[in-house]
Amino acid sequence: GKDGDVDQATLKPMTWGGKSSVVVPPGAPILSDPVALPAEALSEISVSVFLPKKTALSSVHWDGVQTAYISGPGNFTNDPAF
Secondary structure, three states, X not given: OOOOOOOHXXXXXXXXXXXXXXXXXXXXXXXXXXXXXXXXXXXXXXXXXXXXXXXXXXXXXXXXXXXXXXXXXXXXXXXXXX
16 A cells, blocks of 8 residues: 555554543543554554544654654544545
8 A cells, every 4th residue: 555554454443441432631641451453573553543622732752753644624543544
């Protein structure tokens, strides 16, 4: 596939305490339930996040050295490509 595409067979839903969504209070940490996704050490994975409301940028990592994709409005977490 093209850059940014995800192998659809590897798409896995995430849960938090068995629930399909979570509300994270500002500044609070959150830990998901385990996800069965075999991956070799140092391999690349993709994580998609949906924020249902407009969210202000609160921090930036200028030297992330990885590509980030930002979509338009809508939930695309189960889509293999943008």
